[in-house]
Amino acid sequence: METIEVWRGQSTTDTDGNPIQGKPARVGTFQAMVAPTSTTDQTEENASPQTTEYTIHIRGNQPTGIQATDLIKVRGRLLPVKGKPQVWDNLHGRHIGDVITVGEREG
Numbered sequence: 001m002e003t004i005e006v007w008r009g010q011s012t013t014d015t016d017g018n019p020i021q022g023k024p025a026r027v028g029t030f031q032a033m034v035a036p037t038s039t040t041d042q043t044e045e046n047a048s049p050q051t052t053e054y055t056i057h058i059r060g061n062q063p064t065g066i067q068a069t070d071l072i073k074v075r076g077r078l079l080p081v082k083g084k085p086q087v088w089d090n091l092h093g094r095h096i097g098d099v100i101t102v103g104e105r106e107g
Contacts, residue, residue, distance in 0.1 A: 001031045004056060005073035006066055024071055024078075030064060033057040034074055037103065052077065053103030063087065064098045072102045079104055 006028040009021035037053040054074055058064055066085045071078045079102040088097040 002034050002074070003029055004032050004034070004058075005029050006064075007071040007073060007078060008067070009069070021069070026073075027070075028065075030058045030060075037101070049105055051103060051105045052079065053082070053101065054079070056100045056102060057088070057097060058100070059088075059097040061095060063095065066098060066100055072100065074102060 005026050007024040008027045009024050012020055012022035014020050033056070035055045035057070037055050056072065056074065058066075064085070066072075066081065068081050068084050070081050072081060073079075082101045082103055086099040087095060088099050090096050
């Protein structure tokens with residue numbers, strides 16, 4: 001089990017008074033199982049892309065509240081959530097956790 005942090009952009013307004021997402025702030029921590037995801041990078045001439053991606057399993061009786069727009073700090077890196085967090089139910093339909101994929105491609 002590893003500790004992960006959930007970061008979320010705080011609601012604020014721009015100079016014209018329009019609502020915008022501000023600087024991210026930590027909104028929670030969870031104990032989770034973190035599994036690296038295997039990906040194949042498409043390489044182009046003069047490029048060396050690297051993909052960092054993890055599947056995160058968080059056990060709990062209630063949903064975590066993690067949103068698709070959140071950032072997750074895992075293994076020292078702040079990574080965006082990829083897609084909608086998934087509900088993890090057992091065979092009887094009882095909620096036992098959430099499954100979140102995070103990652104980014106650089107290069």
